[in-house]
Each structure stands twice: as structure tokens, then as C-alpha cells.
Amino acid sequence: MTDKVFYGAVVLTDRVMENGWVLVADGKVARVGSGAPPDGERIGGPGALILPGAIDAQVHSRSQKGQEDFIWSTKSAAAGGVTTIVDMPYDDGDLICSAERLKAKGAAAAEQARVDFALYATIRPDEGAARIGEMVDAGAAAFKFSTFGTHPQRFPRIPPHILHDCFAEIGRRGLMAGVHNENDEVVRAHIERVEATGETGYRAHAASRPPISETLAMAEVYEIGLDTGCDAHVVHCSVGRGYDMCAAYRAQGANATVEACVHYLTLSEEEDVARLVGKAKINPPIRPKVEVDALWRHLAAGNVTIVSTDHVSWSEDRKSDPEMLKNASGVPGLEALYPLLLKGLVEHALPLTWAARLLAENPARLFRLSDRKGGIAPGRDADIIVARRDPHRYDPGASGCNFVAWSPYEGIEMPYRIEATYLRGAPVFDGREAGAPGAGRWQKPAR
Incomplete structure (x- = not known):
């Protein structure tokens, strides 16, 4: 394989090398430097940003049977500069809660994937922590739980005592536990209150899941993590108070982390949910502009650990009900993740190095x-x-790389366009077409 040299403004985690280059040999980064580039096939040039491929930590490729699967989710990923997706375990009709199911999913994904992938695993509440060891051995990258019961079989609530057992075992095996942070009792009570008022419009969703539902759940997650010694990760937080909490727990010695989905950094209730209605229904909800501003302040302060999409490509009929609470929760975002974060960094006068870190x-x-x-x-x-x-x-329909042609980000002006994506030095997106299925590999954690 001929050596490749990427040159332009090279974005590292600590600096941007304006006249930089990256030498690639045998699928690996061989050298990074500045000035006159070495010999090799040259890619990039003046005006090009050379960035690390993104790892999208929260993707739902199989939440709706008969929809995108890895064949399409990884196509969107390649077009958006995402070179590794971490897929969630809540597949429609197939909860990934055993080594057998994890291995089967990994094998099927390897045939379809155009970029690399890692896999979350989870548990059935009635089995508790019993299968965690076998799933670690099978290659689970982390474990996902929920403090809210979206569905008793597909997306179950894990009560605190079982969560504690699971965290203890996961911590012993050296992995991270990620949790969907909404307090079940608070949400159910507020859903009943909203329904009793007769409110069905866009405000109904946020009213049914107030900020306290998130922060109560986060306290539970971080306390269990601290007590068991397990790395505790909150997989999405829409309110500034949650990032204050994470920082406080870290100051107390907990290995606590928190994730900001890109929609919480981009969309607001009064500006976007009001016009998009069901197409902006996400759990936890999109919050008012004041919370969006708070999240950017936390990002600038270093209190955001990672940024992700929580990508899911629901069919349009499941996002178009005029009664807000009847719509499915979640939005597609893989193709827009990198451009949206770069846009936000530019608009908030933050260095592009944050993109490499987050x-x-x-x-x-x-x-x-x-x-x-x-x-x-x-x-x-x-x-x-x-x-x-x-x-x-x-325009989500323009590239031909998305299973659905709708997006809550449609019409947003992006300052940067992804020109090419390379996976282990091989092109998987050339600015027009994504590469063939099967290029992606299952990435299992280092042991």
C-alpha cells in the first residue's frame, strides 16, 4: 500500500498545526509534523482541515425493525466523518443481554458495516448481573442501563439494587457503565399530570419530563458508581445542573463522566421544538435556549466529557403525530454530528481542538x-x-447516504463540509459516495 500524506491544518487535541501533515503507512499514523510534507500520495491541501475520525458513542442502528440497520447507519457515519460507531443494545425484538446475542450482532454488523463499530451490552432485570462476565469476555465495550422503563422487554428500567449489583461486576471487569438518566416515578407522574391538562402540543413533552427527573437519576447513577468503584457515565444530559453534578462528583474522587448529545447543543424548545413538534421529540427533551447556553459554558469549562448523536432513523410516520407524546423519541444525526460541532465551536469562539477531544x-x-x-x-x-x-x-436527502430524508437539522447553515473520510488509511467516503459494506471491524476493548 502506498504511503499517504494528509496535509493542511491538522487538528490535534492540544493544538492546530496550520501547515501540518500526517504520514500514514499500513493503515496507521506513522508520523505527524509541519512544514514540507514527506513523500506519498497527497490528500488535502491549502484550506483543508485534517481531523481525527469521530467515535459516535450513542447510535441505535436497529431500534425499528426493517429500517436502516448497520448498512445505512454506517453509510451516514462515513458521510459525516464518523469512523467508529458505538451501537446501543436495545434492538427491536432482540435485547442484547447475553454473549450469544452479542456475538450474533457483531457477526451480522461486520458484514454490513462501512466503518468500525463497538457494541454496548445490557441485562434483563430478572437476570441481574449474572451474564455480565460472559458479555465482557465476548467483547462488550461497555454496558447500558436505564433508570426509566421505556418498554418492559426492549428498553427496561433497572431498579437501584440491581444497578448496584451490575456496577460492582462491571467495575471489577474494568469497563464503564452508561445510564439513561430519567427518574421513572417522576416522569410517570408528570406524564399523568400533562395528560390531565389536555395539553397535546409541543410543550407537552418537556413538561412531562422536567429537569428534576434527570438530576435525581444522575445522583443515583453517580452514588452507585462511587460506592462500587465503577466508572459511571450518564449518556445524555440536557440541563446545566447535571454537568455541575458530574464535576462535583469528580472533585470527590468519583470517575464520573457525562455526555452532551449534539441536539442539546444545537436545538432549543422555543425555537425548534415549536416548529418541528414530533421531529424534535427526544428523551430527555430539548430544553429552552437558556439551557443550551449553559451547556456551551460547561463545554468551554471542560465539564462535557464527550459529544454524541443518540442517532436513530425512525420512519417519518412515527415522528409526525400532531399529539406530541404519541411520537417516537429520537432523531437521526450521524451525517451532521461533525459539521454541527464545528459550527458551534466557531460560533462560540472555541478552538477546534475541542472536536478532537470530544x-x-x-x-x-x-x-x-x-x-x-x-x-x-x-x-x-x-x-x-x-x-x-x-x-x-x-439537506439530509442530498447525499443519498441517509435511510430517512428528514432531519431536525434540515436547513441549518453548516460552515464546513466533509470532503473525505478514511478508515485505517482507506477511503470510505469520497465526498459523494460511501464505501462498500464490510470495511468496518468490530472494535473490542483492550483487556
Whole structure:
């Protein structure tokens, strides 16, 4: 394989090398430098941003049977500069709660995936922690739980005593536990109150899941993590108070982390949910602009661990009910993740190095992939994207790389466009077409 040289403004975790280059050999980063580039096939050029491929820590490829699967989720990922997805275990009709199911999912995904993937696992409440060891051995990257019962079989609530048992076992095996943070009792009580008022419009969703439902659940998660010694990760937080809590627990010695989905950094209730209604229904809900501003202050302060999408491509009929609470929760976002974060960083006058940390270095560390993933550095996989300043209005149907043609981000002006995506030095998106299925590999955590 001919050596490749990516050159332009190279974005590292601690600096941007304006006249930089990255030498890639045998699928790995060989050297990083500045000035005159070495010999090799040259990619990029003046005006190009050379960025690490993103690790999207929260993807639901199989939440709706007959929809995108890995064949499409990883196509969107490649088009958006995401070179590794971490897929959630709540597959429609197949909860990933045993080694057998995890292995079967990994084998099927490997045939379809255009980019790399890692897999969350989970449990059945009636089995508790019994199968965690076998799933660790089978290659689970982390474990996902919920303090709210979305569905008793597909997406069950895990009560605190079982959560404690699971955290203890996961901590003993050296992995991270991620939790969907909504207090079950609070949400159910508020849903009843909203329904009693007769409110069915866009405000109904946020009213049914107030901020206290998130922060109460986060306290439970972090306390259990602290008591068991398990790394405790909250997989999404829409309110500034939650990031205050995470920082406080870290100051007390807990290995507590928190994730900001890109929709919480981009959309607001009064500006976007009001016009999009069901197409902006997400759990936890999109909050008012004051909370969006608070999240950006926390990001600038270093209190956001990673940024993700919580991507799911529901069919449009499941997002178009005029009664807000009847819509499915979640939105597609893989293709828009990198451009949206770059847009936000530019608008908040923050360095692009944050993109390398929040989308590559930190998620690689969370999922124990830092031996091969996590940024542009010698010895790591050459997962590299080339972006270029090219202001344009986002059109989710334009690329042909998304299973659904709707998006809550449609019409947003993006300052940068993904020009090419490389996985281990091989092209998986050329600015127009995504590569063939089967290029992606199952990434299991370093043991």
C-alpha cells in the first residue's frame, strides 16, 4: 500500500498545526509534523482541515425493525466523518443481554458495516448481573442501563439494587457503565399530570419530563458508581445542573463522566421544538435556549466529557403525530454530528481542538479503545477526515447516504463540509459516495 500524506491544518487535541501533515503507512499514523510534507500520495491541501475520525458513542442502528440497520447507519457515519460507531443494545425484538446475542450482532454488523463499530451490552432485570462476565469476555465495550422503563422487554428500567449489583461486576471487569438518566416515578407522574391538562402540543413533552427527573437519576447513577468503584457515565444530559453534578462528583474522587448529545447543543424548545413538534421529540427533551447556553459554558469549562448523536432513523410516520407524546423519541444525526460541532465551536469562539477531544480522544478512553483509536497520533489507526470551509444549508436527502430524508437539522447553515473520510488509511467516503459494506471491524476493548 502506498504511503499517504494528509496535509493542511491538522487538528490535534492540544493544538492546530496550520501547515501540518500526517504520514500514514499500513493503515496507521506513522508520523505527524509541519512544514514540507514527506513523500506519498497527497490528500488535502491549502484550506483543508485534517481531523481525527469521530467515535459516535450513542447510535441505535436497529431500534425499528426493517429500517436502516448497520448498512445505512454506517453509510451516514462515513458521510459525516464518523469512523467508529458505538451501537446501543436495545434492538427491536432482540435485547442484547447475553454473549450469544452479542456475538450474533457483531457477526451480522461486520458484514454490513462501512466503518468500525463497538457494541454496548445490557441485562434483563430478572437476570441481574449474572451474564455480565460472559458479555465482557465476548467483547462488550461497555454496558447500558436505564433508570426509566421505556418498554418492559426492549428498553427496561433497572431498579437501584440491581444497578448496584451490575456496577460492582462491571467495575471489577474494568469497563464503564452508561445510564439513561430519567427518574421513572417522576416522569410517570408528570406524564399523568400533562395528560390531565389536555395539553397535546409541543410543550407537552418537556413538561412531562422536567429537569428534576434527570438530576435525581444522575445522583443515583453517580452514588452507585462511587460506592462500587465503577466508572459511571450518564449518556445524555440536557440541563446545566447535571454537568455541575458530574464535576462535583469528580472533585470527590468519583470517575464520573457525562455526555452532551449534539441536539442539546444545537436545538432549543422555543425555537425548534415549536416548529418541528414530533421531529424534535427526544428523551430527555430539548430544553429552552437558556439551557443550551449553559451547556456551551460547561463545554468551554471542560465539564462535557464527550459529544454524541443518540442517532436513530425512525420512519417519518412515527415522528409526525400532531399529539406530541404519541411520537417516537429520537432523531437521526450521524451525517451532521461533525459539521454541527464545528459550527458551534466557531460560533462560540472555541478552538477546534475541542472536536478532537470530544469526538475522538475522550470516547476512545471511555470505551477502552485508546490503544488504537482516539486521535491523530503515531501508532493509532489512520481514521482521518478531510473537511473544508464551504457554507451550505444542510439537506439530509442530498447525499443519498441517509435511510430517512428528514432531519431536525434540515436547513441549518453548516460552515464546513466533509470532503473525505478514511478508515485505517482507506477511503470510505469520497465526498459523494460511501464505501462498500464490510470495511468496518468490530472494535473490542483492550483487556
